[in-house]
Amino acid sequence: MNLHAINAIYRFEMARARRTLTQSIISPVISTSLYFVVFGAAIGSRIPHVDGVSYGSFIVPGLIMLALLTQSIANASFGIYFPRFTGTIYEVLSAPVSYLEIVIAYVGAAATKSIILGLIILATAALFVPLTIQHPLWMLMFLVLTAVTFSLLGFIIGIWADGFEKLQLVPMLIVTPLTFLGGSFYSISMLPPFWQTVTLFNPVVYLVSGFRWSFYGIADVSPALSLGMTFFFLVACIVIVGWIFRTGYRLKP
Amino acid sequence: MTTMISISNLSKTYDSGFQALKTVNLDIRRGEIFALLGPNGAGKTTLISIVCGLVNASTGTVTVGGHDIVTDYRAARELIGLVPQELTTEAFETVFSAVSFSRGLFGKPANPAHIEKVLRSLSLWDKRNSRIMTLSGGMKRRLLIAKALSHEPGILFLDEPTAGVDVELRRDMWALVSELRRQGVTVILTTHYIEEAEEMADRIGVITRGEIILVEDKATLMHKLGRKQLTVQLQEAIGAIPETLSGYGLERTEDGHALVFTYDAERAQHGVAELLRDLATAGIAFKDVNTTQSSLEDIFVDLVKEER
Numbered sequence: 296m297n298l299h300a301i302n303a304i305y306r307f308e309m310a311r312a313r314r315t316l317t318q319s320i321i322s323p324v325i326s327t328s329l330y331f332v333v334f335g336a337a338i339g340s341r342i343p344h345v346d347g348v349s350y351g352s353f354i355v356p357g358l359i360m361l362a363l364l365t366q367s368i369a370n371a372s373f374g375i376y377f378p379r380f381t382g383t384i385y386e387v388l389s390a391p392v393s394y395l396e397i398v399i400a401y402v403g404a405a406a407t408k409s410i411i412l413g414l415i416i417l418a419t420a421a422l423f424v425p426l427t428i429q430h431p432l433w434m435l436m437f438l439v440l441t442a443v444t445f446s447l448l449g450f451i452i453g454i455w456a457d458g459f460e461k462l463q464l465v466p467m468l469i470v471t472p473l474t475f476l477g478g479s480f481y482s483i484s485m486l487p488p489f490w491q492t493v494t495l496f497n498p499v500v501y502l503v504s505g506f507r508w509s510f511y512g513i514a515d516v517s518p519a520l521s522l523g524m525t526f527f528f529l530v531a532c533i534v535i536v537g538w539i540f541r542t543g544y545r546l547k548p
Numbered sequence: 549m550t551t552m553i554s555i556s557n558l559s560k561t562y563d564s565g566f567q568a569l570k571t572v573n574l575d576i577r578r579g580e581i582f583a584l585l586g587p588n589g590a591g592k593t594t595l596i597s598i599v600c601g602l603v604n605a606s607t608g609t610v611t612v613g614g615h616d617i618v619t620d621y622r623a624a625r626e627l628i629g630l631v632p633q634e635l636t637t638e639a640f641e642t643v644f645s646a647v648s649f650s651r652g653l654f655g656k657p658a659n660p661a662h663i664e665k666v667l668r669s670l671s672l673w674d675k676r677n678s679r680i681m682t683l684s685g686g687m688k689r690r691l692l693i694a695k696a697l698s699h700e701p702g703i704l705f706l707d708e709p710t711a712g713v714d715v716e717l718r719r720d721m722w723a724l725v726s727e728l729r730r731q732g733v734t735v736i737l738t739t740h741y742i743e744e745a746e747e748m749a750d751r752i753g754v755i756t757r758g759e760i761i762l763v764e765d766k767a768t769l770m771h772k773l774g775r776k777q778l779t780v781q782l783q784e785a786i787g788a789i790p791e792t793l794s795g796y797g798l799e800r801t802e803d804g805h806a807l808v809f810t811y812d813a814e815r816a817q818h819g820v821a822e823l824l825r826d827l828a829t830a831g832i833a834f835k836d837v838n839t840t841q842s843s844l845e846d847i848f849v850d851l852v853k854e855e856r
């Protein structure tokens with residue numbers, strides 16, 4: 296293992312996050328706070344409890360997931376796309392670094408950033424609404440697994456993209472809608488039966504449900520299924536990343 | 549003399565179907581300065597990129613320090629520092645952190661003293677805390693060299709190191725290459741400037757359209773292919789070359805005031821003495837003679853022309 300290289304890339308990426316603190320931490324925190332004000336306080340006061348939890352508290356896990364998903368993808372995709380775009384990737388590709396090490400460093404840094412962000416949002420939420428975390432270890436487990444999985448997805452997008460538009464495309468057209476429709480702001484049981492079935496094809500449902508279960512012990516689908524699905528996405532992303540590196544897809548002519 | 553890099557039967561066809569390298573065989577010796585000379589599009593960057601792991605070869609093998617670049621890429625790449633042709637640098641990092649980053653990437657523990665030495669040798673020490681985007685083009689080129697030297701490589705690739713750089717940097721670059729040679733570093737540089745190859749290299753390989761058409765010690769190359777020309781300045785202009793001198797293939801300058809004799813200096817009987825004798829016999833008086841030797845540039849132009 297070239298630990299010096301992993302360390303160098305990881306620290307390089309973390310330094311980039313510190314430089315762009317506004318973008319990487321402050322703006323997600325502000326936008327999440329706005330959700331609390333609008334959904335939690337303004338609308339939520341007119342919505343009765345969901346499954347025995349106040350609406351404001353109910354949406355916290357979903358909001359953290361929303362931030363976690365979008366920021367993991369944004370961090371990781373930008374982290375690998377930018378050096379490809381400027382050409383500085385030549386240095387990483389010519390270094391005595393294995394692909395595994397490259398992924399550990401870039402994805403590790405992106406996941407670290409979004410986990411920190413998730414915890415900051417959790418702390419922010421605690422200022423607005425009462426929170427309980429029934430299964431803290433499972434909560435951390437879901438947090439880390441989701442951050443890693445979606446950082447891998449971001450990494451894949453960053454390698455696939457050949458322009459800044461494409462970098463935005465997947466998060467905007469796929470991930471954000473899936474998150475909004477994935478039970479972040481409501482319980483699936485509130486939907487008519489037909490839409491409940493449709494929703495079960497949305498992968499984000501499993502992430503949000505499992506994560507919310509770790510907070511309040513309430514879930515749309517069983518926690519075991521949530522965990523299983525999360526692992527399934529993780530493995531799917533690992534397989535794709537493995538293929539990318541085996542073939543040199545968009546990295547080496 | 550040991551071989552540092554061994555390239556055998558290397559070819560590259562890009563996805564576009566374009567064949568950038570036809571079967572290339574080349575050995576680079578340890579500690580030498582090797583210039584890869586060729587016009588734009590000849591395949592120089594492609595060749596370097598394959599050795600450095602940036603481009604996948606279509607066929608053939610490369611070993612660096614005895615290590616295969618595919619199966620034993622770590623050991624191979626640890627030996628190599630690459631200064632790319634394009635000015636590709638980060639923007640927001642400082643000079644010092646960028647060079648330290650490179651060193652870590654190549655698996656070496658941090659060593660601020662070495663980084664300082666490299667930065668000083670490239671006149672970058674004063675800029676160590678500057679953000680890269682504030683540097684001039686020449687400074688960025690120096691930075692790329694510093695990054696390539698950060699991990700103390702045994703081999704340095706310089707891809708068109710002096711393309712578009714100012715005189716001062718060019719001079720510094722030549723000094724740097726001499727210093728590296730003294731330290732025993734193997735240097736491979738590509739260029740399409742003949743004078744650069746002539747100035748810096750021990751050996752020269754000429755590449756055109758994906759083929760290495762010649763590899764030769766610089767001195768031998770200049771010697772072997774170097775034709776000499778003898779110019780005879782005449783006292784009086786002549787209208788035509790006399791019959792008795794027709795065997796020499798002389799050329800008359802336009803004003804008729806000089807005759808030019810091209811000969812091969814390597815041959816024992818090159819004919820200079822005979823020519824001068826026959827001139828006297830023919831009654832042609834001359835006031836001066838001088839000889840010129842063709843430069844690498846002429847040789848190169850000849851070679852590439854022959855290929856066409």
Ligand SMILES: Nc1ncnc2c1ncn2[C@@H]1O[C@H](COP(=O)(O)OP(=O)(O)O)[C@@H](O)[C@H]1O
Nearest residue numbers: 548562564566568587588589590591592593594
């Ligand atoms: N990624 C690529 N895809 C297709 N053709 C390429 C690619 N890179 C280089 N080429 C072509 O290969 C040839 C050799 O390029 P290059 O190695 O950069 O030459 P040089 O460095 O000698 O100028 C050129 O004709 C160039 O257009």
Ligand SMILES: [Mg+2]
Nearest residue numbers: 592593633708
């Ligand atoms: Mg080139």
